[in-house]
Amino acid sequence: MPTELHDKAHIDVFDRAARENWALRFGVTEERLRKAVRMVGSRATSVAAYLGQPGR
Numbered sequence: 001m002p003t004e005l006h007d008k009a010h011i012d013v014f015d016r017a018a019r020e021n022w023a024l025r026f027g028v029t030e031e032r033l034r035k036a037v038r039m040v041g042s043r044a045t046s047v048a049a050y051l052g053q054p055g056r
Contacts (some may be wrong), residue, residue: 014034019033032051
């Protein structure tokens with residue numbers, strides 16, 4: 001899978017810039033984002049559903 005496509009579909013909580021960007025997009029703290037990824041995995045759509053957000 002190309003890196004660019006992977007970056008849009010999955011959340012890399014180990015990449016500070018990516019983590020900040022996703023937290024901002026979802027309107028949550030970075031800690032809340034990390035917890036969501038721990039609970040449902042790194043797929044952005046799964047994290048969005050867990051956070052009660054529309055699909056991103």
